[in-house]
Amino acid sequence: MSTLEQRVEDLARRVRVLEDELAIHRLIVRYGIAADMGDADAAAATFADDGCYDTDVGVMRGRAAVATMLGGERHQSMVGRCAHQIGPAVVQVEGDRATAVGYSRVYLADQGRVGIYRVSTNRWRLERRQGRWIVVERTTRLLGHTEALMPFAGPETAQVP
Amino acid sequence: MSTLEQRVEDLARRVRVLEDELAIHRLIVRYGIAADMGDADAAAATFADDGCYDTDVGVMRGRAAVATMLGGERHQSMVGRCAHQIGPAVVQVEGDRATAVGYSRVYLADQGRVGIYRVSTNRWRLERRQGRWIVVERTTRLLGHTEALMPFAGPETAQVP
Amino acid sequence: MSTLEQRVEDLARRVRVLEDELAIHRLIVRYGIAADMGDADAAAATFADDGCYDTDVGVMRGRAAVATMLGGERHQSMVGRCAHQIGPAVVQVEGDRATAVGYSRVYLADQGRVGIYRVSTNRWRLERRQGRWIVVERTTRLLGHTEALMPFAGPETAQVP
Numbered sequence: 467m468s469t470l471e472q473r474v475e476d477l478a479r480r481v482r483v484l485e486d487e488l489a490i491h492r493l494i495v496r497y498g499i500a501a502d503m504g505d506a507d508a509a510a511a512t513f514a515d516d517g518c519y520d521t522d523v524g525v526m527r528g529r530a531a532v533a534t535m536l537g538g539e540r541h542q543s544m545v546g547r548c549a550h551q552i553g554p555a556v557v558q559v560e561g562d563r564a565t566a567v568g569y570s571r572v573y574l575a576d577q578g579r580v581g582i583y584r585v586s587t588n589r590w591r592l593e594r595r596q597g598r599w600i601v602v603e604r605t606t607r608l609l610g611h612t613e614a615l616m617p618f619a620g621p622e623t624a625q626v627p
Numbered sequence: 628m629s630t631l632e633q634r635v636e637d638l639a640r641r642v643r644v645l646e647d648e649l650a651i652h653r654l655i656v657r658y659g660i661a662a663d664m665g666d667a668d669a670a671a672a673t674f675a676d677d678g679c680y681d682t683d684v685g686v687m688r689g690r691a692a693v694a695t696m697l698g699g700e701r702h703q704s705m706v707g708r709c710a711h712q713i714g715p716a717v718v719q720v721e722g723d724r725a726t727a728v729g730y731s732r733v734y735l736a737d738q739g740r741v742g743i744y745r746v747s748t749n750r751w752r753l754e755r756r757q758g759r760w761i762v763v764e765r766t767t768r769l770l771g772h773t774e775a776l777m778p779f780a781g782p783e784t785a786q787v788p
Numbered sequence: 789m790s791t792l793e794q795r796v797e798d799l800a801r802r803v804r805v806l807e808d809e810l811a812i813h814r815l816i817v818r819y820g821i822a823a824d825m826g827d828a829d830a831a832a833a834t835f836a837d838d839g840c841y842d843t844d845v846g847v848m849r850g851r852a853a854v855a856t857m858l859g860g861e862r863h864q865s866m867v868g869r870c871a872h873q874i875g876p877a878v879v880q881v882e883g884d885r886a887t888a889v890g891y892s893r894v895y896l897a898d899q900g901r902v903g904i905y906r907v908s909t910n911r912w913r914l915e916r917r918q919g920r921w922i923v924v925e926r927t928t929r930l931l932g933h934t935e936a937l938m939p940f941a942g943p944e945t946a947q948v949p
Contacts, residue, residue, distance in 0.1 A: 491715065556818050649809055
C-alpha cells in the first residue's frame with residue numbers, strides 16, 4: 467500500500483471516530499426529546515434490545531422495560547410539561563464501544579411556573595451494533611444521594627474520559 | 628476516477644457534514660451569547676434576511692424584526708442579568724439544509740439571586756447560503772403550554788432526528 | 789505534489805480542526821465532572837501548569853493553585869451534592885490556540901432538594917501543548933454582576949466567535 471493510500475486510510479479512521487462521537491451525542495440527547503414527546507418507543511429505541519437502564523428507583527432490563535416505563539401513567543402524565551435535558555457529555559469512543567459521562571436535568575412546568583425536578587449524574591455504555599450506536603447500559607443517580615457520583619468512580623474512570 | 632480518488636471524495640463529503648454539524652451547534656448557541664451581550668445585530672445575524680422567529684408571544688418575520696426585538700427596551704433591560712442557554716440540540720444535516728431540535732433556558736439574576744425565567748422547546752430550520760449556515764426558521768414554545776412540543780410533531784419528526 | 793496529495797493534506801487539516809473542537813468540548817466539560825468527583829488533581833489537570841483561573845472571588849495562578857482550591861474544605865464539603873455543568877460553548881480553533889465562550893451552572897443538592905447555586909459566563913483561552921489541549925486562562929463571572937459579560941467584550945469578540 468502506498469503512503470498516500472495509508473494516509474487516506476488513517477484519515478478515514480479518524481473521520482469515523484468523529485462521526486461516532488457526534489452520533490453518540492445525538493443519541494443520548496434524543497432520548498430526552500422523545501421521552502418528552504411521549505413517544506415511548508422512539509425513546510426506548512435508543513437502548514439495545516438487551517440494554518439496561520439503572521436508576522435510583524429501579525433497574526429496567528431490556529428495551530421493552532424502558533418502553534413500558536415511558537408508556538406508563540407516571541411518565542405520560544408529565545408529557546407536555548416535562549423537559550429531560552441531557553448533556554453536554556464527555557464521550558470516549560474505542561472501536562465499537564464507547565462510554566459517555568454527563569449530567570441530565572428534568573424540568574417540570576406547573577401552572578405556568580417551571581422548576582427543576584431532578585438533577586442527575588449519568589454514565590452510558592454504548593456499542594455499535596449493525597452499524598449504529600445503541601445504549602447498552604445507562605446508570606443514572608440523583609444528585610445529593612451519597613451514590614450520586616458512583617457511576618464515575620472505579621478504576622476505569624480514575625482517568626476521567 | 629481511481630478508487631483512491633473516490634475514497635478521498637467520499638471522505639471530503641463526510642468531513643463537510645461534520646463541519647456542518649459543528650457549525651450549526653456554534654450558530655444556535657451563539658445567538659444566546661450575543662443576545663445576552665445586548666448585541667442585537669450579532670444575534671439577529673444568525674437569522675437569514677428573510678428568516679422567521681416564531682415564539683409564544685409573536686412571530687418576527689425577517690432579520691430586522693429580530694434585531695428590533697433584541698434592541699428594544701424589554702430585552703435591553705435584561706442585558707447583564709439574563710443568560711440564554713441553548714442546547715445541546717440534535718442536528719440533522721441534509722445537503723444544504725438542516726434541522727435542529729433542542730431545549731433552551733433563560734436564567735435571570737435579580738438582586739444577587741438567579742432563577743429560571745423560561746424553559747422552551749425549539750426547532751430550527753437552517754440553510755447553507757453563500758457558503759454559511761443561517762437560521763431560516765426558529766420555532767420556540769414555552770414548556771408547559773399545550774403546544775410545547777408541537778414543533779417536534781408531524782410526519783417529518785415521527786422519527787426523532 | 790499531485791492534486792490528490794494536496795486534497796488529502798487539506799482534508800487532514802480540516803479533520804484536525806474537527807478533532808480539536810471536540811477535544812476542547814470534552815476538556816471544559818471534564819473539569820466540572822472531575823471537580824464534582826472531588827478529584828482536585830484531575831480537574832486541575834485541565835489547566836496548564838501556568839494556567840490562570842480568574843473568578844469573581846479571586847484569581848488562581850497556576851495549576852497548583854486550582855488544585856489547592858478544589859482540595860480545600862469549601863469545595864470538598866460540596867462534593868457529592870454539587871454539579872458543575874458546563875456548556876455548550878462556542879469553540880473557535882486557530883492553529884494551536886483556541887477560545888471558547890459559554891455558560892456554566894452549579895447546582896447544589898440540600899436535604900433532597902436541588903437548586904441553582906450559580907450561573908456564570910465563561911471565556912477560556914486554550915493552547916495545544918505537547919500535542920494536547922490545555923486551558924491557559926479561564927475567566928468566569930457570575931450572572932447579574934455588572935461585569936458578567938465582560939469576558940465577551942473587547943475587539944476580539946466584536947464578532948462573537
